[in-house]
Amino acid sequence: MTKLNLNYHKLSGRPLFPEIEKRVEAMKQKQPHAVFLNLGVENGTQPLFPNVTAALTAASSEMGNKETFRGYGPCEGYQFLRKAIVAHDHKDFSPDEIFISDGSHADLADLQEIFSLENRVAVIDPAYPIYVETNVMAGRSRPLLKTGRYGGIVYLSCTEENGFQPELPNVHVDLLYLSSPNNPTGVALSRETLTRFVQFAKKNNAIIIHDAAYESFITSDAPRSIYEIENARDVAIEVRSFSKSAGFAGLRCSYTIVPHHLKVYDAGALHSVHALWKRRVETKTCGVSYPIQKAASALYTREGQQAIRDAMKIYAERAKTLLYGLKSIGYTVYGGIDAPYIWCKTPPKVGSWEFFDFVLENIHVITMPGVGFGQGGEGYIRFSAFAEPHEIQETLERFKRLA
């Protein structure tokens, strides 16, 4: 008799994004004439850059030509892309340490697999739900507690009080999920915070999985990569993305850095984490679509780099408008400087979902309920700057009416 992975049943409710979709759909049914503004999205509004589109269509044509057609590519990604990434952004690494994947989301979900189920997991809180959920699904947690948190998982709170810079765990942990800039708070981890965590990991032989999907949005002097911190390559894996910097969310391409330096002592011997991840990638995946990798490699040209900078400027401007606009109405807001997200406190005694629903129903603005990103997000909603200027202006107008 087939038995199920009952760890899945520990998961609370449905995943966040489908739940949002459901509520928005219901409200649209209820108020068919309302004009909804979507300030909840994680998709850029800018299309692919012209030279990226050109590379994508050219590679697509190659696939239709007998002489230039390509079948299976290397599981870890084409050398042309891995080399370009190293040459532009990671000169201290070898192309061999770069793994191309079809999205940082998938890598963030799958990296836990190469580690034992016995490891104790710590996560930044609030955070992108996938860190916790995939560890729950694998069986590294106890059931959901009444607090809304999972037993056995260590939560590293990012609060107003600590400036959204998490404290070190005060219990033993083995695997830490950090994210800078953090989604949803929109705040980057400072050099001091990252240094403390790297030192902690080094001292405790722990490993950090660092989600840097939003690094290109940083405008402050916060580190853009955990590898700017001394010794980080001994303890950290970093996941990067083209989804936000270059509008690749619908194309699917990203990369993960697994340093050769990263070693684990287990079962009486020293092991390479790189070798383990390579084995997983070689066994379970067949590489990323060739035209998509060609599109990504077009980002590593003068034109591509300039286009990224231009796009970042556009979003930074919008985030600033939203941040200062909400502030001037009287909201307590954070983030927006190093990320396209604004983290906004709900009115006193109003919960995240309650405020989300209220805003949706009354002024038809779609946001994200902070608690969807963990209990640490309760009492907040998240705004996204991935919206057109007129939508942002209109959002601010509507919130003014609400105040």
Added chain:
Amino acid sequence: MTKLNLNYHKLSGRPLFPEIEKRVEAMKQKQPHAVFLNLGVENGTQPLFPNVTAALTAASSEMGNKETFRGYGPCEGYQFLRKAIVAHDHKDFSPDEIFISDGSHADLADLQEIFSLENRVAVIDPAYPIYVETNVMAGRSRPLLKTGRYGGIVYLSCTEENGFQPELPNVHVDLLYLSSPNNPTGVALSRETLTRFVQFAKKNNAIIIHDAAYESFITSDAPRSIYEIENARDVAIEVRSFSKSAGFAGLRCSYTIVPHHLKVYDAGALHSVHALWKRRVETKTCGVSYPIQKAASALYTREGQQAIRDAMKIYAERAKTLLYGLKSIGYTVYGGIDAPYIWCKTPPKVGSWEFFDFVLENIHVITMPGVGFGQGGEGYIRFSAFAEPHEIQETLERFKRLA
């Protein structure tokens, strides 16, 4: 201290394909003037069909245009593709039961995850290595035995004696991996065989994961889908692919059918396997690249369907030439009628790897060692018909010299 998933260390040697690559590279170094013929590949030689390339480039252009740009798509795939698949090939299912993924390989690797680690796994042998390897990595096996098989896994032998039609397990099993047409034997499972397995699964509340990646190559009256068998939707998941039928290996797109009918009784309640897989897909993936899904949907047109039939004819012709050619030289060969693979017995007392190396060194033909697909493949090598006619002719000439 981080602990590793030591199940990975149970895996024998390196994955098959990188091992082949390594040996071929070494031989090319050793014999730099030799002309190598690759009869080992799993890649089609035909480029993308013209209407597929057109759809791919058109959708690529859409991504570069602000009005038609798309970000994240639905995790389970776009409705336009799911609907087309159902309308053309699976009229008894709803689009909701079709999950688009970035390759059958990934789904075949990941499906095990929704089932308990306690399940006993049975696999067709020889078979595509991923069925066994991903279950070993997850922890559903004991260590590798001296026989070259993993303890705790039940192997369903496909032999010359049983016409490559596996017998039912004679012990208790929960999860069965079948594949028809089977890679590497090149033989499709008969209606009788599949019926026996469906009945077995139904009686024992077991689940079948059926790999039908090569169904479009079937020319005999063998079933093209396990769902041709009565009650199969109560017990089976089927994984399909565009990689072989339409040259999508380098594009990455496939689909998996998880019927709503498929229910599991566990922990005192009846559960939907569809709900569990949907949860995994929604949590861990972000859907397949939009231009790639548009390319796939172009297969479901009159032109696309005709192109598949034409491609299948080309490969069937080549497989036949290879099959009868090798036979006429004196080799004992199977397969080739329902699949692009020829399963060829090695000379008496010569092992798979030994014959692979011998052929590589002496006549510079790259094949696949049967034992790479499991102990059931020992004593065979596999030829692929994914080669040009002149390469197939030249291969036969060289084997004649060897005889």
